[in-house]
Every structure is written in structure tokens, then in C-alpha cells.
Amino acid sequence: MAKLDSLLHSELRLAIMSLLLGVVEVDFVHLKEKCEATSGNLSVQLDKLEKADYITIRKEFVGKKPRTICAITPTGKKAFEAYVVEIRKYLHLN
Numbered sequence: 001m002a003k004l005d006s007l008l009h010s011e012l013r014l015a016i017m018s019l020l021l022g023v024v025e026v027d028f029v030h031l032k033e034k035c036e037a038t039s040g041n042l043s044v045q046l047d048k049l050e051k052a053d054y055i056t057i058r059k060e061f062v063g064k065k066p067r068t069i070c071a072i073t074p075t076g077k078k079a080f081e082a083y084v085v086e087i088r089k090y091l092h093l094n
Helices: 011-021 028-035 039-051 074-090
Strands: 055-062 065-072
Touching: 011 028, 011 039, 011 055, 011 065, 011 074, 028 039, 028 065, 039 055, 065 074
Parallel strands: none
Antiparallel strands: 055 065
């Protein structure tokens, strides 16, 4: 049995990736609310996912307010799909 992707095996990172999989992009505030995470913890986890090329992060301004936008990458989508295949094997759902 293959090893589970430890980057995705974190509860918060898995939640982030699950949310991003179903949308084109989402902003930081929405992710924070849906994942029930603190700003600091969410920032750290987003940084880890970005460094692995699982997500992209774009910063922009809306008027004078900063806005952070996140989107899943093709690499992230592949990694997530592979993770789901492996977790299904662990749970004997195949």
C-alpha cells in the first residue's frame, strides 16, 4: 500500500484542498470561515500548500483593502485525487 501524502493528511490542509477542489478560486476570508481556522494557522497552512505547488495565492486590493485569493493547481488536483484513491484503499472501499 502506498504511503498517504503527509501534506494532505493534515486536517486543515485537507479541508482547504477539499474546498478549493469545487471552485475556481476562493478568498482568504471565506476559507477562514469555512475551515473555522485562525488567520495565523490558515496562513501557515496555505504557505505549505503553495510551496508544494498544490495551490496558487494571489494578492490584490479591492479599493484600499487587501484581498488574498487561492486556487488549486493541476499538481494539487492530481495529489488530492491520488490521496483519495489511497485513503479508499486504507478503508477497503475499492
